[in-house]
Amino acid sequence: MSSETYHVRAVSLPQGSDPVDVWVVDGRFTFHRVDGAQTLSGNFMAPGLVDAHVHLSIDFAGIGKAHGDPTLVIDNAQRHLKSGVLAVRDAGYVQQLALDGVDLPPMPIIQRSGWLVVPEGRFFPGVDVGKHTSCAELNARVHEVGDAGISWFKVIADFPDESRNLFTAPLNYPVDVLKKAIDEAHARNMRVMAHSTGPSIGALIEAGVDAIEHGMSASPETVRLMLAHGVHWTPTLATVETHLRTAEAAGLSPAVRQAWSARITASLREAMNIGVPILVGSDEVPHGRILSEMEAMMRHGMTPTEVIDAATRVGRRIMGLQLIEEGAPADLVTWEADPRLDLGEIAKPKTILAAGKRVLTEDEVNA
Numbered sequence: 449m450s451s452e453t454y455h456v457r458a459v460s461l462p463q464g465s466d467p468v469d470v471w472v473v474d475g476r477f478t479f480h481r482v483d484g485a486q487t488l489s490g491n492f493m494a495p496g497l498v499d500a501h502v503h504l505s506i507d508f509a510g511i512g513k514a515h516g517d518p519t520l521v522i523d524n525a526q527r528h529l530k531s532g533v534l535a536v537r538d539a540g541y542v543q544q545l546a547l548d549g550v551d552l553p554p555m556p557i558i559q560r561s562g563w564l565v566v567p568e569g570r571f572f573p574g575v576d577v578g579k580h581t582s583c584a585e586l587n588a589r590v591h592e593v594g595d596a597g598i599s600w601f602k603v604i605a606d607f608p609d610e611s612r613n614l615f616t617a618p619l620n621y622p623v624d625v626l627k628k629a630i631d632e633a634h635a636r637n638m639r640v641m642a643h644s645t646g647p648s649i650g651a652l653i654e655a656g657v658d659a660i661e662h663g664m665s666a667s668p669e670t671v672r673l674m675l676a677h678g679v680h681w682t683p684t685l686a687t688v689e690t691h692l693r694t695a696e697a698a699g700l701s702p703a704v705r706q707a708w709s710a711r712i713t714a715s716l717r718e719a720m721n722i723g724v725p726i727l728v729g730s731d732e733v734p735h736g737r738i739l740s741e742m743e744a745m746m747r748h749g750m751t752p753t754e755v756i757d758a759a760t761r762v763g764r765r766i767m768g769l770q771l772i773e774e775g776a777p778a779d780l781v782t783w784e785a786d787p788r789l790d791l792g793e794i795a796k797p798k799t800i801l802a803a804g805k806r807v808l809t810e811d812e813v814n815a
Contacts, residue, residue: 452804455485458493458782460772462756467491472778475804479774490782490798494756495771496534496556497781497794498763499738501661501682501729504558505541509734515575516541522552527736529556529807532781532797535767539641539661539729540564540602541578554802557779559767561602561641562593570607570620583621586629594636601633602661605642605652612698614691615665615708617646627655653677661729664688667711668718680725680766683716685744687731713748720754725766728759739795752788759794778804 454472459465470493471482504521507513513520528536535557541564564571568580581589586603593601605626606617619626630640639658649663649670660666660674660681674681689709696705719726730741742755750758761771770776780801787793800807 452806453482453485454778454801454804455482455487456490456493456780456782456799457487458490459786461492461494462753462760462788470772472780472801472804475778477772477774477776477778477780488782488799488801489784491784492786493772493780493782494760495764495769495776495781496779496800496802497532497738497759498535498537498728498767498769499528499533499730499741499759500537500727500763500766501539501684501731502528502536502735503540503731504536504538504735508732509736516578522555524735525555525558526553527734528738529554529800529802530809531736531738531795532800532809533736533738534779534781534800534802535559535764535769537561537600537729537767539600539643539731540604554805554807556802557767557769559600560598561600562596562598564604565589565593565602566604566607567620571604583625586621586625587632590629590632590636590638594633594638599638600641600659601629601638602641603629603643605644605657606646606648608645612695614645614695615647617644619646619648619651623648623651623655626652630656649673653679662688662731663715664708664712666715666719668715671715671719671724672722674719674724675722680727680762681719682727682729683712683745683748684729684731684741685712685716685748686733686741688712689744689747690732709748716745717749720750725762726750726754726758727763727766728755737795739792742791742794746791752791755791756787756794 457467457469471478504524505516537559564577565581606619608617633640641659642652642657643661645662645664647665653673692705733740745755781797782799783793785793797809
């Protein structure tokens with residue numbers, strides 16, 4: 449029997465209670481018994497984790513490589529893969545990257561959104577976005593991204609003014625200009641991700657965006673608007689918490705910080721209660737540490753089961769990826785202990801398969 453024919457008997461996360469048997473043949477799942485298959489370790493399984501907001505071209509881990517270096521992208525992607533993250537959505541390149549012709553190691557599935565679309569002077573100082581996009585250039589940028597075969601169009605929809613207050617960040621583009629660009633993106637079969645921390649989330653949703661990234665000013669009312677318009681939300685809470693701590697160190701009162709944090713928690717709970725798709729996105733967390741974002745989501749009121757669901761079933765559905773089902777590509781991660789009882793177990797994958805091929809975990813690499 450081929451060394452790439454496997455068998456796993458494990459409880460399927462996030463909702464399973466009893467172990468089920470699944471086999472992997474020619475890189476795909478089957479529930480039909482296969483004699484002679486190699487049994488893999490692990491008592492709990494999921495179809496790989498999804499990190500829906502990463503920046504592979506940025507060195508958040510401080511490993512010393514230049515932003516935009518293709519080898520940095522590969523290194524960051526490998527960090528995700530070895531942690532059990534089998535699919536990522538890159539939420540904006542610092543520079544447009546070309547990996548064509550590069551001899552690539554095993555990588556997670558990467559859905560791209562192209563470079564960061566933002567007007568000059570309306571993003572973090574020192575971040576080289578490669579090219580800025582004025583109002584007059586926005587529609588042309590949509591077609592440039594579409595021509596590159598990229599599936600997501602990411603726009604920095606708002607950014608703080610001189611006050612540096614993320615919660616009052618004004619829009620970077622007028623709503624009517626954004627709506628035209630969003631319509632153009634949809635006509636090119638792209639979905640639109642909007643970076644937003646300010647009060648214009650409702651206007652962005654009504655303009656037609658498909659995804660709100662960050663959304664730290666979301667209210668229960670705008671969350672209900674998300675549901676009505678089929679918008680999903682990636683709250684990037686570990687990053688939000690970092691920025692709130694920074695704001696407090698710069699003079700924001702602890703009471704105001706706590707009030708904003710409580711508002712985020714209330715909006716997130718409303719989203720979960722009514723069925724808005726919530727995704728896990730680590731953003732500025734060092735690559736490969738999705739657990740940090742999952743723990744932040746728990747601090748804001750989500751249960752371990754809800755967080756695992758967001759990181760697996762919900763994320764894969766939004767990205768158009770299959771689960772553990774007959775004939776699906778065999779993306780699989782197993783754990784010895786139940787992450788629903790101790791979310792920290794997420795950082796201890798026992799077995800990783802990417803499209804049916806074994807991937808060494810960090811523990812196996814370091815053994």
